[in-house]
Amino acid sequence: MGRLVLDCVIDRTESLPARPATSPLSPRAEAELVESFLMPPPARGGDLKALLARLDEAADCATETAGPGHLAYIPGSGLYSAALAEFYNRAVNRDGGLATVAPAFAALEESVIRWMARVVCGLPEGSGGLLTSGGSMATFSATVAARHDRLGEDLADGTVYTTAFAHHSVAKAARLAGIRANHIRIVPHTHDLRMDPQAAATMVRADRDAGLRPFLLVATAGTTDSGTIDPLPQLADLARREDVWFHIDAAYGGFFRLTARGTERLAGIEEADSITLDPHKTLFMPFGTGALVVRDLAALHAAHDGTGSYLQDMGAGSVPDSGHLGPELTHEIRGLRAWLPLQLHGVDAFREALDEKLDLAEHVHRTLSRTAELEVPQRPDLSTVIFRVRPDDSSRAAAERADEASRRLLERINSHQRIVLSSTVIDGRYTLRVCVVSHRTHHDRIAEALDIITAEAAVGAGGSAAAPAPERQRH
Secondary structure: OHHHHHHHHHHHHHOHHHOOOOOOOOHHHHHHHHHHHOOOOOOOOOOHHHHHHHHHHHHHOOOOOOOOOEOOOOOOOOOHHHHHHHHHHHHHOOEOOOHHHOHHHHHHHHHHHHHHHHHHOOOOOOOEEEEEOOHHHHHHHHHHHHHHHHHOOOOOOEEEEEEOOOOHHHHHHHHHOOOOHHHEEEEOEOOOOOEOHHHHHHHHHHHHHOOOEEEEEEEEEOOOOOOOEOOHHHHHHHHHHHOOEEEEEOOOOHHHHHOHHHHHHOOOHHHOOEEEEOHHHHOOOOOOOEEEEEOOHHHHHHHHOOOOHHHOOOOOOOOOOHHHOOOOOOOEOOOHHHHHHHHHHOHHHHHHHHHHHHHHHHHHHHHHHOOOOEEOOOOOOOOEEEEEEOOOOOOHHHHHHHHHHHHHHHHHHHHOOOOEOEEEEEOOEEEEEEEOOOOOOOHHHHHHHHHHHHHHHHHHOOOOOOOOOOOOOOO
């Protein structure tokens, strides 16, 4: 059974460069396949080889997030070595919630967390945290810790400050933590899409004067929309002056601190009270791998601690119980999927891969900036480049025509199925994104992507016809 599964996975992994970036199935074929997987399980068992073939069908009916052509959103490519670690991990099946149940595995996980907190983010000795199912859960736990630390049991007047470019999980976490939706403040941003520290200070003072209780300021170190980094040092100073908890969402950008350029651009992250990281983004781990690191582990523990008489046989371990640092008690050992690749490949391999992504993004920016049909609003802070069709003039009507042209441009680009891009809206303008994060994306695929983008931009502007996109496979 293991050989069958392994052979299947190896075949898929080795074929990734040639696989389409989006599902090759027609809408009708996709609907029929989805319907077939909604059926209940049979009374009698089936054949593993046949079942794996069915799983391959299901895996094909998807955006190929593991492949080199996935340049949409913030890709999670998934290291093969992490998959091997997770296969081993799920087979031995150790509980990760309480350290005394599997103390050596708990220490392994703690070593990964300490490395993220102290080496990657620059937090002081005594900092720590926990691995989570993703950035959303990390942000939720950080919000709960901030609420408990700064508001206690009286939540009614608590206010949170973030921007329009914050990940949607920030506002969701605040609501789930009991904060009123109308107490979640959207701080204005500057022309270069960063939180305006002066505007934030004005809002905090105004709320305090009105009898509200500002308690949480959330900055972003790499926005999903444009990869932009908020002015972290200034916002850290503001948080200290106003005595509010300073959280940084570095789910995308945090691990770029392994590079020299990332360390410079992310200066100030070490001043945070808490930081969200997503190893399934820029540490190339499988989906379902998030992290929260905090300056004061006691504050995280105080907000999430709990017990029951059925736990009376569990003594204290030499490392913290992650079950007392977040909402979950029983969960898998999450550190192994990061520990094994870091030990096997070494940190330098990750640093070099991240430097490569920064280089590729700069190459994309230079090339698209020279394309007459396109406008590129800003230089990338990280590995995301935003662009759109250039309007004919400065009128609103011209901007609307350009936005519609940008929509059609995205459709034509993605129809090639060699790459997939995504879009967003920035200051009312429809905008396309190229996000270079996958560890399998190298210069050859970026060169191909740029050829497709520039050719299709010329077509939209009435230039010579590009090669036709491949036809979608029909059912």
